[in-house]
Amino acid sequence: MTTLADPVPGGRPGDVERATALAAELAERGVHGVVLAYVDTAGVGRVKTVPAAKLPAAAAWGVGMSPVFDTFLADDSIVTTDVLGSPDGDLRLYPDLDQLAVLSAQPGWAWAPVDRITQEGEPHPGCSRTFLRRIVADAGRRGLTFRAAIETEWVFGLGSAPEGEFVPALSGPAYGAVRQVELSDCTADLLAALAAQGVDVEQLHPEYAAGQFEVSVGALDPVAAADRNVLVRQTVRAVARRHGLRVSFSPAVRARGVGNGGHVHLSVWRDGTNLHSGGDRRYGMTAEAESFAAGLLARLPALTAVTAPSPASHLRLRPSQWAGVFTAWGRETREAAVRIVTGTHGIGDRAANLEVKPVDLAANPYLALGCLIAAGLDGMDGSAVLPEETTGDPARLGENEAAARGVRRLPTSLAESVAAFRADEVLRGALGPVLADAVTAVREGEIAAVEGLDDERVAAAYRWTY
Structure with missing residues (x-):
């Protein structure tokens, strides 16, 4: 803790x-x-x-x-x-x-x-870690606690590549054994380093995009989970450097294809009981857990200004790439923005949670977790109800069916995200005026910084920033 x-x-x-x-x-x-x-x-x-x-x-x-x-x-x-x-x-x-x-x-x-x-x-009103601690402490006074984990995706590039360019350090198919073998020494060292630092690793595996890997870690209280995400990235970068490699956590290392995500897993607990399991609502959720998920889902357009905050983020947020770009939810539906994870039979009381997909590692993890929790708590306060579940790819829904289900496309540009954020009193109120205005000013600054750039140049501008 x-x-x-x-x-x-x-x-x-x-x-x-x-x-x-x-x-x-x-x-x-x-x-x-x-x-x-x-x-x-x-x-x-x-x-x-x-x-x-x-x-x-x-x-x-x-x-x-x-x-x-x-x-x-x-x-x-x-x-x-x-x-x-x-x-x-x-x-x-x-x-x-x-x-x-x-x-x-x-x-x-x-x-x-x-x-x-x-x-x-x-306390500095612009400190994002203090903001998240306050959100967690306020919820604690209501008898609520949280468990959170952030998935970390990145690409390995050759350290010998020309300045600014990305040359994948490994080949082979997505999730392929070839990739694991090619970086066996490096990833073994990474596991050893994380274990020595007390990081509980659940999985480490090659991912979909060129040169891409992912590490999943155990859940902690939200502040510790955000800390752990920062430490994991520091460690990945340091281990890669010792092997002559370079890493990027940017949402879009290239303008096309699957990018790097930072999916958030989050569960809400009361008196030591996981509210996402053992209830009488859909998939074992309690009424409070369903309202928490509904509140989060309803505010996703504004949340993307915090969870997908870079111009490069919107190169990743494209349909049919498991990025969750529609306001849809579903059980184990990896195209839905909010995926309900019920856990394997026998451990659901511990493992059930929700996964938020439109999150990447350009996001400040303290801001992202704090705003997600604030949105969920607002849903609980208003007894929000989840709309109809979506199965399959929401991109395939017809216009009328999508409207009937409340399925909307998330913002397709950072400017749209900022406009939604400006209008969201709950998120701005949770952050406070100093931090909320900083979020808006920085996002608008990033928009201006890439004005006139095509997608390739936007990807290149942020490739080695994160």
């Missing part, structure tokens, strides 16, 4: 003492530096690092960083809102000691996610 209390100047009770003990342990293990990691509004991982011996000071007083990064674009240009984007001010980065990990593939380094507070000691 992650710590749900906000950091405070001087450290929370016991933090400094714990950090002092951890610093000594890190020194014994040959760790010299600690990566302090967070994800900005554009979905780009940002870091500062400190010597391991300075971990107690970081736990007590944080590490300085400018708030300007809240309105950085993926190309490092800067947009502004009424309160963000100026060169003024400072924030303090506080490491979450519960999530500190020694980086197996980066000898001499450890890693920890951070929360950001102001110099005055208040």
Whole structure:
């Protein structure tokens, strides 16, 4: 579990003492530096690092960083809102000691996610990790908890390829044994590194697109799940580099074909009971679980501004590619935006969940999970009802049948996603005005940055950003 209390100047009770003990342990293990990691509004991982011996000071007083990064674009240009984007001010980065990990593939380094507070000691309203912790804590006061996991897809490219180009590092058919053999040493090292860092891997396998692999990990509370996703990506990249390879988590490494997703698995629990199993609604859902899924489904057009936030995302969001581009749901229907997973007979009480498909790894995982949960909770509050189930590919429905089922195409451009997000009071209210305005400003900045580019150039612009 992650710590749900906000950091405070001087450290929370016991933090400094714990950090002092951890610093000594890190020194014994040959760790010299600690990566302090967070994800900005554009979905780009940002870091500062400190010597391991300075971990107690970081736990007590944080590490300085400018708030300007809240309105950085993926190309490092800067947009502004009424309160963000100026060169003024400072924030303090506080490491979450519960999530500190020694980086197996980066000898001499450890890693920890951070929360950001102001110099005055208040939570920074633009901190996405703090936002997600608040959403989870508020739900906890209603007796609700969550389990979440994010699937991680990426492509391996040759490190020797010309600058900016993608040359797949492996061949063979989708999900093929050939691919597993060709990268056997690299992927074995990846499994070993993740295990050494305490990451519970469920599956690792070659995927559909050229050079593509996927790793699935065990479910955790949402904040820890988002942390784990950031750590997994750091580890994949480091292991690949040691094997002379380069990786991209971009939604569309190429303009055509299947892209990289970051599907979210999410379940809601009350008093230790999974609400997605053992109920009297469809497929064993309880009334609360069905309303949660319905609320999420209803807000998917606006949610895509957070879950598929890059111009490259919309190169991936195409029908009939298992990206979930229609407001449809179904049991084990991989073309539906919301897939109901009932779990294998005998473990449904633990495994039942819902999978959200129109999510990719350009998304800030803290923003994505927080907004998905906010949408689901709104559905629960309003006792929302799921429409008729869709089976098969929603793209094959006729216009009248689709309308009768409430099946709509999700936004086909980032501009459409932003327009839906602007109009969604629930999501904007959950984020708060500072963070909501940052999301809008950054998305509009990305739109302007690719104006006039064709699909190939858009894919190339973001290929090595994520």
